Amino acid sequence: MSDIKLSNEEIARYSRHLIMPEVGMAGQRKLKQGSVLLIGTGGLGSPLALYLAAAGVGHIGLVDFDVVDASNLQRQIIHGTSTIGVAKTESAKRRLADLNPLVEVTTYETQITSENALDLMRPYDVIIDGTDNFPTRYLTNDAAVMLGKPNIYGSIFRFEGQATVFYPKEGGPCYRCLYPEPPPPGLVPSCAEGGVLGVLPGVIGTIQATEAIKLLTGIGDPLIGRLMLYDALAMRFRELKLRRNPTCPVCGKFPTVTDLIDYDHFCGIVPELNTLGSQYEITPRELAALLQTDARPYLLDVRNPNEVAISSIPGTDKVIPVDQLAERLNELDTSLEMVVYCRSGVRSGRAVDLLKSAGFRKLKNMVGGILRWADDVDTSMAKY
Amino acid sequence: MATITIPTALRQYAAGYSSVSLEAETVGSLLRGLVEQHPTLGKHLYSEQGKLRSFVNVYVGDEDIRYLEGEATPVTNGDTVSIIPAIAGGRK
Numbered sequence: 001m002s003d004i005k006l007s008n009e010e011i012a013r014y015s016r017h018l019i020m021p022e023v024g025m026a027g028q029r030k031l032k033q034g035s036v037l038l039i040g041t042g043g044l045g046s047p048l049a050l051y052l053a054a055a056g057v058g059h060i061g062l063v064d065f066d067v068v069d070a071s072n073l074q075r076q077i078i079h080g081t082s083t084i085g086v087a088k089t090e091s092a093k094r095r096l097a098d099l100n101p102l103v104e105v106t107t108y109e110t111q112i113t114s115e116n117a118l119d120l121m122r123p124y125d126v127i128i129d130g131t132d133n134f135p136t137r138y139l140t141n142d143a144a145v146m147l148g149k150p151n152i153y154g155s156i157f158r159f160e161g162q163a164t165v166f167y168p169k170e171g172g173p174c175y176r177c178l179y180p181e182p183p184p185p186g187l188v189p190s191c192a193e194g195g196v197l198g199v200l201p202g203v204i205g206t207i208q209a210t211e212a213i214k215l216l217t218g219i220g221d222p223l224i225g226r227l228m229l230y231d232a233l234a235m236r237f238r239e240l241k242l243r244r245n246p247t248c249p250v251c252g253k254f255p256t257v258t259d260l261i262d263y264d265h266f267c268g269i270v271p272e273l274n275t276l277g278s279q280y281e282i283t284p285r286e287l288a289a290l291l292q293t294d295a296r297p298y299l300l301d302v303r304n305p306n307e308v309a310i311s312s313i314p315g316t317d318k319v320i321p322v323d324q325l326a327e328r329l330n331e332l333d334t335s336l337e338m339v340v341y342c343r344s345g346v347r348s349g350r351a352v353d354l355l356k357s358a359g360f361r362k363l364k365n366m367v368g369g370i371l372r373w374a375d376d377v378d379t380s381m382a383k384y
Numbered sequence: 385m386a387t388i389t390i391p392t393a394l395r396q397y398a399a400g401y402s403s404v405s406l407e408a409e410t411v412g413s414l415l416r417g418l419v420e421q422h423p424t425l426g427k428h429l430y431s432e433q434g435k436l437r438s439f440v441n442v443y444v445g446d447e448d449i450r451y452l453e454g455e456a457t458p459v460t461n462g463d464t465v466s467i468i469p470a471i472a473g474g475r476k
């Protein structure tokens with residue numbers, strides 16, 4: 001480790017680290033020698049990548065398959081207006097090259113899967129899941145446990161965030177010790193439908209970056225065995241104890257998960273088109289034509305009122321947020337032909353499933369939701 | 385009286401409340417009292433078999449009830465009981 005030298009350029013750049021005894025020349029060399037794999041360059045990944053590169057972490061790997069969209073920029077501060085439409089890995093790499101050309105950045109424009117996860121993670125010291133969805137969360141956890149690497153966890157929802165470090169090799173728990181199984185889809189809302197305060201991933205991602213720097217330099221008390229909870233509205237931090245579960249399926253004494261599995265299946269995610277038969281679907285163009293005729297269907301919007309305030313299809317008969325639908329079935333008439341819509345077609349698909357099981361039959365889900373309506377029918381409509 | 389904090393993700397099923405204070409002897413009776421007040425919360429906390437769901441953890445103070453006495457864990461005046469569900473930001 002001591003054979004790695006800092007150049008004069010690096011000494012000038014990292015001087016505020018070097019003059020602190022806790023980091024100093026030894027710590028900065030460890031950062032230069034260190035490597036971090038960041039899965040996702042979105043809300044959490046943005047501050048993570050920026051601070052890790054600025055701090056001088058020698059090698060940063062970025063995994064993402066998405067492209068930058070205007071709706072990302074409210075929180076994904078590594079990207080910019082000039083990189084809308086560019087691959088997120090490439091956009092992030094350009095920003096990092098400007099921030100600190102002395103660090104090496106490797107990009108993987110791919111989705112992390114059970115097939116590639118171990119190979120992607122193997123060369124890195126620290127793993128950070130910044131994608132924040134359940135299949136990737138379990139995949140990252142299981143692969144990191146199998147490789148004996150620390151996995152720095154962060155999760156966000158609306159105004160609330162969580163962070164911890166999973167590191168069974170050092171005696172701490174893993175994600176499966178905390179939650180052996182994921183929630184079935186629909187029981188816990190995700191931020192795609194719940195929204196997120198733009199600065200929230202900044203706070204949680206920065207906590208994750210702090211822990212990565214501490215692990216690489218070996219300073220301070222790592223956030224192992226403690227779950228940090230942050231509530232932005234109350235502006236309150238709390239800490240809960242996390243314990244290693246001796247019967248954990250991955251890091252327990254007798255693990256039952258010893259190979260990576262199919263995590264979409266494990267999380268109950270099935271391809272959307274297969275869940276509903278095509279007789280239960282209608283395209284925005286078909287609906288628009290139907291609305292001009294006497295056979296005009298009953299139009300049900302299952303979005304939240306604050307979304308309805310942004311844009312809605314003219315002539316909508318009723319708004320019932322999908323989470324209230326089960327209790328408000330009595331407001332609907334089974335004898336009417338009904339078309340259900342939401343933003344993208346996912347929640348309305350769930351609503352159609354629920355209505356089907358409640359005995360409704362004359363139902364159609366508007367595929368692609370209001371986003372596709374804005375593309376195909378009314379291009380003046382605002383997309384969000 | 386003990387106070388249950390309700391996480392953002394589940395507040396919509398509890399009339400928007402962030403916490404509820406109830407009289408109860410154990411964590412189990414506290415949670416059931418909460419579900420009585422907000423029945424829709426029930427299916428998010430309990431499985432069809434009436435067991436606490438595996439993606440919902442419950443803490444008394446800073447300790448997980450799985451490492452105390454489970455739902456039989458006693459609560460005393462002024463205790464804070466927290467419901468901590470698995471959350472994820474999305475994309476999938």
Ligand SMILES: [Zn+2]
Pocket residue numbers: 168173174175176177178245248249250251252
């Ligand atoms: Zn474990």
